[in-house]
Amino acid sequence: xxxxxxxxxxxxxxxxxxxxxxxxxxxxxxxxxxxxxxxxxxxxxxxxxxxxxxxxxxxxxxxxxxxxxxxxxxxxxxxxxxxxxxxxxxxxxxxxxxxxxxxxxxxxxxxx
Amino acid sequence: xxxxxxxxxxxxxxxxxxxxxxxxxxxxxxxxxxxxxxxxxxxxxxxxxxxxxxxxxxxxxxxxxxxxxxxxxxxxxxxxxxxxxxxxxxxxxxxxxxxxxxxxxxxxxxxxxx
Numbered sequence: 001x002x003x004x005x006x007x008x009x010x011x012x013x014x015x016x017x018x019x020x021x022x023x024x025x026x027x028x029x030x031x032x033x034x035x036x037x038x039x040x041x042x043x044x045x046x047x048x049x050x051x052x053x054x055x056x057x058x059x060x061x062x063x064x065x066x067x068x069x070x071x072x073x074x075x076x077x078x079x080x081x082x083x084x085x086x087x088x089x090x091x092x093x094x095x096x097x098x099x100x101x102x103x104x105x106x107x108x109x110x111x112x
Numbered sequence: 113x114x115x116x117x118x119x120x121x122x123x124x125x126x127x128x129x130x131x132x133x134x135x136x137x138x139x140x141x142x143x144x145x146x147x148x149x150x151x152x153x154x155x156x157x158x159x160x161x162x163x164x165x166x167x168x169x170x171x172x173x174x175x176x177x178x179x180x181x182x183x184x185x186x187x188x189x190x191x192x193x194x195x196x197x198x199x200x201x202x203x204x205x206x207x208x209x210x211x212x213x214x215x216x217x218x219x220x221x222x223x224x225x226x
Contacts, residue, residue: 001142006154032213043116043203043217044155093213098143099168100213102154 001029004092010108012112013067019077021106026071028091034100035064035075038087047088048075080110116218118204124224126192132190133221137206144187145215146179147203155203161187162209194225 005024013019025033028075032051050057050064050073057064063076077084087107093100117136125131137144142163149157158177159169163184176194181187189197201222205215 004154009152034214036215036217037203041219043205043219044215046205046214049214086222091154095213096159098162098213099157100146100155100215101157104152104154 003101004090004103006090006106008106009104010107011109013080013108014112015080015082016111017080017110019075019080019084019106019108021043021075021088021090022072023074023092023103024070024072025092027092027094027101028071029094030101032093032096033064033066033073034091034093036089036091036102038105040090044089053066078110080108082110082112084108085110114205116216118202118218118221120143120196120218120221122222122224123221124226127196128193130190130192131194131223133202133204133223135187135189135198135204135218136185137187137204138216141216142184143207143209143213144181145205145207146187146189147205148204149201149220150199158189158202186214191223194223196225199204199223199225 034049035047037047038044061078066073090103091100145160146158149155161181176192179189201220203220205217
């Protein structure tokens with residue numbers, strides 16, 4: 001059962017452009033929604049996260065938008081840079097339950 | 113603290129052999145997770161520990177897989193009688209119980225079963 005669906009599978013953006021990655025979840029018990037960034041040969045690393053009591057969170061060039069009623073959340077990368085080229089995973093978890101459920105990832109390529 | 117360490121980074125084995133992976137979490141983290149990642153997929157949950165107690169195992173986890181965390185420190189993941197379908201990246205992560213489940217991942221152990 002795929003509880004977190006992520007799109008698109010791949011994304012190509014010009015330097016300076018905006019990258020947008022979307023995720024949808026099914027389980028309304030999820031209460032923590034992180035995004036992870038993964039470079040080749042490395043494990044995923046936490047980029048930014050949000051809880052459902054807020055609709056938006058911004059950290060530098062990275063913003064999460066959260067729509068609780070639609071059960072969707074998205075990652076926006078402003079002023080995308082070649083160094084942002086990586087695979088991005090959304091995830092969802094229930095804090096008391098421990099485990100996180102991940103989307104299938106989006107491979108972002110930022111062209112110079 | 114150097115983060116989450118995994119060993120070995122790469123393992124090539126023949127079908128039917130047993131393999132064991134080790135994970136050393138961040139010392140102050142009491143939760144430890146194992147995930148499996150295949151090409152083009154997100155990390156798939158296998159199991160997790162809080163201290164030395166194994167609190168959850170995925171229903172997808174075959175009985176050929178076993179994980180331990182003696183004394184609540186490092187953990188091992190053993191795969192017995194490996195199959196070609198076991199070829200994947202095995203990721204270990206750790207977290208604390210306070211606050212949100214912020215996972216810190218290791219670099220992973222890549223298994224290739226010939």
